[in-house]
Amino acid sequence: MAIKQKGKSLQARDAQLADTFFQLKVLNGKEISDQKYPPFAEQVGSTTDHTVLRPIYPEIFQINIGKLCNQTCAHCHVDAGPDRKEENMDRATLVRCLEILDQTQIKTVDITGGAPEMNAHFRWFVEECSKRDITVMNRCNLTILRANKKYHDLPQFFKEHGVHIISSLPYFSKKRTDSQRGDGVFEDSIAALKALNEVGYGVEGSGLLLDLVYNPAGAFLPGDQADLESEFKRQLAERFDITFNSLFAITNMPISRFLEYLISSGNYEDYMTELVNAYNPSTVDGLMCRNTLSVSWDGYIYDCDFNQMLDLKVSAASQHIDDFDIEALMQRSIVLNQHCYGCTAGAGSSCGGETV
Amino acid sequence: MSNKSYFNPDDLKKFGNITEFQEELGKKFFDYYAAVFEDGALTKREKSLIAIAVAHTVQCPYCIDAYSHDLLQKGVDEESMMEAVHVAAAIKSGATLVNSVQMMNHVKNVSM
Structure with a gap:
């Protein structure tokens, strides 16, 4: 079934919030709302031992391979969509990423987007990582697996390379899923999950990991991750005979299109x-x-995908992969702003779900 | 514009302030309240569904806001929430109708 898009990207609409500096002004009470919240960096400084937040040696190299996507979800922090055709990583940049992986001890690559599978070099890059024994996590929106015949063999391709699939599914019902992601998304997502189960993903004993990402379809925080996981497992098994490994509960970050919705x-x-x-x-x-x-997509380095979407580059001399310097990056202080409250609420939130 | 209504949604955020006038009893209430909603023989999810049903019967708008939000956070679907309210409505209407037996008794007692 074809997906009915929720709309166009902020950028295509030339919306004020497409400007990342404007978003930061909103978050700091200088535009739209005059409400001020305690500065996040001061909050961290006064409540923890981290007077300045420093990194540990990187374990995950997260590559946002491009903003092109087959969906225009209402909450998307990337402002991705079918109209974002320009911002996609080229082969030379991916080659440089592989050189960095060869030079460092980082053993996990987390590929995100957009829909990563729409990048012309996606399969080649996964194969190159696979040759190097690097674990690949792929953030799959599910519907891409049903979007076009050329993607129908992806479950088999993922299996051949032991790719860890992390799939977005905001809810186990059509109403709440489609309200966030577009009409038709739920049915295609269920079909995609079945296709992944068929090749062994999410099936006990297969060793093929299929994790789901839950993020609330509205202005509320996610509840307890373990409870949500158990409810999703029960509902998806009873309603659709679908199995998966873990569920990651992720808080919606108040930036980009979710900020617009708020x-x-x-x-x-x-x-x-x-x-x-x-x-x-x-x-x-x-x-x-x-x-x-x-x-x-253009090779700049950030502390996280959210900072990337606010164009807050790392606070280090090494801001681009062409000047990659692990020592300099290890010395950096992490760039904080008011959106960071999204990762510290309740049991915490990250690309891997709760953090405590 | 002044807000002169008896119900102000923002007052829910001030619920904790009831300890200002009677600290000891207020604190005991909140400790008890928190303990009630922990997992026990019933899950937190089941307790929240009971709470939304009771909230409707006692017609507490604060409680309805609070538990609608809580149930969304817990991943409960709309259908389950509405079924819980129907349980409350059925008991309420049943409680009304079962008293009609008394009305019928009286009518029959005094009628020829």
Whole structure:
């Protein structure tokens, strides 16, 4: 079934919020809302031992391979969509990423987008990582597997290379899924999950990992990850005979299109207040910005994918993969801003779900 | 514009302030409240569904807001929430109708 898009990207609409500096002004009470929240960096400084937040040696090399996507989800922090045809990583940049992986001790690559599979070099890059015994995590939106015949063999390709699949599924019902991601997404997602199960993904004993990402379809925080996982497992098994490994509960970050939704629905201040009130200092040690390096389609380096989308480059001389210097990056302080409350609320949030 | 209504959604955020006028009893209430909603013989999810049903019967708008939000966070679907409210509605209407037996008794007692 064809997906009905939720709309166009902020960039295609030339929306004010397409400007990342404008987004930062909103988050800091200088545009749209005059509500001020305690500065995140000061909050961390006063509640933890981290007067400055420093990284540990990177464990995950996260590559945002491009903004092209077959969906235009209402909450997308990347502002991805079918209209983002220009910002996609080329072969030379991917070659440079492989050189860095060869020179460092990083053993995991986390490929995200957009829909990573739409990048023309995606399969080649996965094969190159596979040759190097590097674990590949692929953030798959599921519907891409059903979008076109040329993608139908991807489950088999993933299996051949032992790719760890991390799939977005906001809910086990059509209504809440389609309201966030577009009409038709739920049915295609279920078909894709079945196709992944068929080749062994998410099936006990296969060794092929299929994890799901849950993020709330609205202005509320995710509940307990273990409870949500058990409910998703029960519902998907009963309704569709689908199995998976783990569920990652991820908090929606108040940036990009989700920020637009919060503002237009009148929920921005309540949502920020909820995030700030749920600040949990014990999440700080495990923040993903401490063990991850995030690389954009054009080769710039960021502390995380969210900083990347706000164009907050690493605070180090080594800001581009052409000047990659692991020593300099290890000395950096992580760039913090008000959106970071999204990763420290409750049990914490990261690309791998809860952090405490 | 002044807000002169008896119900102000923002007051829910101030619920904790009831300890200001009676600290000891307020604190005991909140400790008890927190303990009630922990996992026990019933899960937290089941307790929240009971809470939304009761919230409707006691017609507490604060409780309805609070537990609608809580159930969304817990990943409960709309159908389950509405079924819980129907349980409350069925008991309420049943409680009304079962008293009609008394009405019928009286009518029959005094009628020829």
